[in-house]
Amino acid sequence: QKIKEVLLPDGVIVFNSVSEESKALFTKGITQINKKVTQCTRIAVDAFNPIEIMRAE
Numbered sequence: 001q002k003i004k005e006v007l008l009p010d011g012v013i014v015f016n017s018v019s020e021e022s023k024a025l026f027t028k029g030i031t032q033i034n035k036k037v038t039q040c041t042r043i044a045v046d047a048f049n050p051i052e053i054m055r056a057e
Helices: 004-006 020-032
Strands: 013-017 037-043 051-056
Touching: 013 020, 020 051
Parallel strands: none
Antiparallel strands: 013 051, 037 051
């Protein structure tokens, strides 16, 4: 809830997720402040440690 105090009304949150757990926690957290994931990009150099960059509005 703290982010709502500093985020502008049309503000965007971007998060780099390296695990399914952190992705789920981010999605749960933004849902609690009435935001949703609007874009998700996956970056992987090989089969190990892909990164998902998620944008929420």
